[in-house]
Amino acid sequence: QKNGISNGTVYKKTFIEHFEQAPMYVAVLTFLGFGVGTIFGYLRDFMRAWGLEKRNIAAEREQQKDFVPLYQDFENFYTRNLYMRIRDNWNRPICSVPGPQFDLMERVTDDYNWTFRFTGRTIKNVINMGSYNYLGFAETDVNALKTVTIELQKYGTGICSTRQEMGTLDKHVELEKLVASFLGVEDAMVFGMGFATNSMNIPALVGKGCLILSDELNHTSLVLGARLSGATIRIFKHNNMQSLEKLLRDAVIYGQPRSRRAWRKIIILVEGIYSMEGSIVRLPEIVSLKKKYKAYLYLDEAHSIGAVGATGRGVVEYFGMSPDDVDVLMGTFTKSFGAAGGYIAGKKDLVDFLRTHSHSAVYATSMCPPVAEQIIRAMKCLMGLDGTTQGLQRVRQLGKNTRYFRRRLHEMGFIIYGNDDSPVVPLLLYMPGKIGAFARRMLEKNIGVVVVGFPATPITESRARFCVSAAHTREIIMVLQVLNALDELGDFLHLKYSRYSKSSHPELYEESRLELED
Numbered sequence: 001q002k003n004g005i006s007n008g009t010v011y012k013k014t015f016i017e018h019f020e021q022a023p024m025y026v027a028v029l030t031f032l033g034f035g036v037g038t039i040f041g042y043l044r045d046f047m048r049a050w051g052l053e054k055r056n057i058a059a060e061r062e063q064q065k066d067f068v069p070l071y072q073d074f075e076n077f078y079t080r081n082l083y084m085r086i087r088d089n090w091n092r093p094i095c096s097v098p099g100p101q102f103d104l105m106e107r108v109t110d111d112y113n114w115t116f117r118f119t120g121r122t123i124k125n126v127i128n129m130g131s132y133n134y135l136g137f138a139e140t141d142v143n144a145l146k147t148v149t150i151e152l153q154k155y156g157t158g159i160c161s162t163r164q165e166m167g168t169l170d171k172h173v174e175l176e177k178l179v180a181s182f183l184g185v186e187d188a189m190v191f192g193m194g195f196a197t198n199s200m201n202i203p204a205l206v207g208k209g210c211l212i213l214s215d216e217l218n219h220t221s222l223v224l225g226a227r228l229s230g231a232t233i234r235i236f237k238h239n240n241m242q243s244l245e246k247l248l249r250d251a252v253i254y255g256q257p258r259s260r261r262a263w264r265k266i267i268i269l270v271e272g273i274y275s276m277e278g279s280i281v282r283l284p285e286i287v288s289l290k291k292k293y294k295a296y297l298y299l300d301e302a303h304s305i306g307a308v309g310a311t312g313r314g315v316v317e318y319f320g321m322s323p324d325d326v327d328v329l330m331g332t333f334t335k336s337f338g339a340a341g342g343y344i345a346g347k348k349d350l351v352d353f354l355r356t357h358s359h360s361a362v363y364a365t366s367m368c369p370p371v372a373e374q375i376i377r378a379m380k381c382l383m384g385l386d387g388t389t390q391g392l393q394r395v396r397q398l399g400k401n402t403r404y405f406r407r408r409l410h411e412m413g414f415i416i417y418g419n420d421d422s423p424v425v426p427l428l429l430y431m432p433g434k435i436g437a438f439a440r441r442m443l444e445k446n447i448g449v450v451v452v453g454f455p456a457t458p459i460t461e462s463r464a465r466f467c468v469s470a471a472h473t474r475e476i477i478m479v480l481q482v483l484n485a486l487d488e489l490g491d492f493l494h495l496k497y498s499r500y501s502k503s504s505h506p507e508l509y510e511e512s513r514l515e516l517e518d
Contacts, residue, residue, distance in 0.1 A: 010284040012320045017239075017279050017419045018410075022430055022460075022497050030430045030460045034082075037432060041081030056114040078455070086436035087113040089451055095122060097140045098131040100471040100478060104448065126443070127478050129466045130450035134307040134423050135394045136471030137338030137378045148373045155369035163355070167366030175372045178379055179343050183313065184323045187352070188345035190375075191360045192367040194302060194332035195221045197342030200359040202269075202298070203229040205328065209256065209264040213247050213295070215239070215281075217274050222300060226269065232256075238277070241285045244268070248293040266295040267327075272304025272315040276457060276465065278418020278426050280308070283315050287325045298328040306336025307423050312382050312395040318421070333371075337378040341367045398423060398470040401479065405468050408483050413496030417463075425466040426452075427486075427495075434493055435462050441492075445485045 047053040057080055060069060088109060096103040104123040107116040131138065139145075151171065161167035172190060179188040191197045202225030206212060210231040214222065217238045226233050234251075237243040248266070255262050268290055270281045281299070290297045301314040309317030314331065316323050323329060328350065332342040344354055355361055382391035402423045409416050415428040429438055432453060439451045442464075453462040472478050490496045 010288060015280075015282070015419075017417075019277075019279075019417055020415045020498060020500070022415060022428065023499065026430050026497055027460050030432070030462075033432045034454075034459060037082050041077060044081060045077070056111070082432065084113050086439075086451075086453075088116070089436055089439040092448075098128055098133060098138050099136065099140075100128055100133075100469060101125045102128050102131075102448065104443075123443075123446070126446050126448045127472075127482060128448055128469070129482060130448055131469070132303065132335035132467055133338060133469050133471065134336045134398055134467070135312070135338075135378070135382075135391075136469055137336070137374075137381075139338065139471075144377070145374075147377055148370050151373035152370040157370065158368050159366045161366060162363060163361045163366050169366070169369060169372075171369045171372040171376070172366065175367075175376055176343075178376055179345060182379055182383060183316075183329060183345050185329060185345045186348040187350075188343050189351050189354055189358075189361070190333075190341055190343045190367055190372070191358075192341050192364055192371075193360070194334045194340070194342040196360050196364060197330060197332065197344065198222050198300060199225040199228065200364070201330075201344055201354060202226055204354060204357040204359065205229075205298075206231045206265055206267055209261075211251050211263045211266045212269060213244060213251075213266065214269045215271065215274075217277060218269055218271060219275065219300065219302070222269050222271070231267075232263075238274070239279060239282050241282060241289065244286070245289055245293075248289060248295060252293055266293070267298055268295055269298050270300070272299060272301040273307065273419075273422050273424055275303050275424055276426065276452065276463075278416070278422040278424040278465075280304070280318070280419040280422055281315060283319050283321060287321065296327040297325075299326045299330065301329065301331040302342070303335060303424060305331040306382065306395070307398060308421055310395070311392060312336065333375045337375050339371050339374040339378070341371060341375070394470040398468065401470065401472055402468045405466070405479065405483070409486070410498070410500070412483075412487050412490060413498045413500075414486070414490060415498050423468040425468060426463045427466065428497065429462045429464060429495060430460060430497070432462060434495065437493060438464055438489065438495075441489055442485060445481075445489075447482055447485055 044053060048055045057076065060067070093105045093107070094102045095105050104126050106119045106121040106123055108119060109116050155169065155171070159167045159169065163172070175190055176188045179190065180186065198219070198221035202222070206229045208230045210229070212226045212229070212231045212233045214226055214233060214235055215238055216235050234247050236247050251263055251266055254260065268286060270286060273280055286297065299315070304318070305314040306312045308315060311317065316326060327346060329345040330342065333339040334341070344351065380386050381388070382395070384391060399421065403420060406416060406420055406425055409425070409427065417426040417428065418424060429435055429451070435451045435453050439449055442449045450465045451463070452465055457463060
């Protein structure tokens with residue numbers, strides 16, 4: 001299915017996302033694959049129980065048999081019997097900067113992935129298609145990192161204190177002013193960890209008697225923050241405005257359960273770009289609904305800040321909207337900025353409240369100064385404050401790379417999800433056996449990819465997730481090498497499930513140099 005919603009009175013540009021359904025035989029074979037795997041899993045569990053096969057998993061001691069089980073057998077069934085067969089495709093240790101290419105430490109297993117041993121060899125120059133290095137700021141260029149080196153020598157590596165005690169430095173103040181200026185809001189506050197920016201700040205904003213309306217595909221950090229808050233949580237279907245409006249209408253009409261009192265607050269939690277689907281939030285429609293029903297909007301721009309918008313200012317700029325339309329702007333520095341940490345931005349009253357009530361501000365160690373300087377360096381580059389147009393070049397290069405990569409995959413016949421402008425590109429594999437085969441064969445071709453399966457995705461929608469980077473086309477051969485490998489592997493593993501007509505010119509071709517000139 002291809003969903004396109006064009007302008008009207010809400011959108012200023014055509015908004016197209018792809019969520020094509022696989023043929024029925026693919027779904028049947030996928031379920032059959034999991035069924036066969038489950039049957040053999042039970043058979044192997046039986047053999048382990050009778051000592052016919054070595055038991056590698058943790059188990060209760062004989063003296064603890066009458067206790068409440070510490071290790072639930074069925075809960076770990078998937079891990080023991082399915083995940084372990086393809087475990088070699090995750091947690092691969094790299095030994096270089098995760099730029100457009102990286103070096104990988106080779107490892108092998110002698111017991112079917114229960115343990116690994118390193119061979120001492122290094123796999124050199126693996127093309128990186130998995131890191132969130134959207135703008136290519138994860139780099140080791142000496143000139144680029146000169147200011148970071150200076151701050152490291154001046155401040156050291158850590159602060160050893162919280163923001164409310166001895167942990168607020170002039171670098172933090174400078175960074176917060178820069179973030180507020182970049183986003184076009186009154187104030188901002190930065191935190192040392194992106195995950196905790198959500199999980200530790202949402203409980204400070206809502207609590208008992210409040211209602212959270214959360215997209216069903218929200219990140220775990222948002223889910224955890226919502227649960228820790230003690231507020232009532234209701235889920236709406238992904239990017240489905242009818243589902244959201246029904247929940248908003250019911251919340252306003254009926255109020256809280258039992259007492260029927262009005263909710264103290266109603267807050268909508270959404271992401272800018274959804275990291276498993278590659279879809280972009282329908283922000284104009286959500287803003288219209290939040291204004292109509294007098295709700296608050298919390299926007300997580302972890303994957304969208306820096307990655308979309310004409311100058312990298314995220315989905316708010318992408319849709320041509322005002323930052324004032326969003327009550328709480330959240331983002332991370334771990335992706336587009338090649339650093340660590342996150343921010344909350346918005347009205348000064350909001351930020352001042354969080355400075356005294358946020359668990360991250362009260363208990364967490366402050367962001368280390370070299371990391372703050374790296375963010376400042378990258379953000380100044382994006383804003384053109386370094387005296388160059390390099391930041392704008394990176395944003396435009398990322399957009400060109402993204403659209404080119406997605407278009408070629410469509411033409412080859414793959415099913416890919418998400419928005420045409422999203423640098424997160426999920427390629428559907430479906431069958432469990434193809435997860436491991438895909439990742440291993442891509443590594444044989446010196447390409448590092450991320451593969452994802454159940455329970456991180458629906459059971460029938462296993463996928464490979466590519467993250468496009470502005471750095472990939474500094475040498476265009478990297479993109480072409482990946483596309484050639486995918487074309488070949490798609491035929492070998494029968495992954496080209498799309499039923500849309502393919503391009504009349506399916507062969508790969510090299511575009512003219514895509515980089516902008518200074």
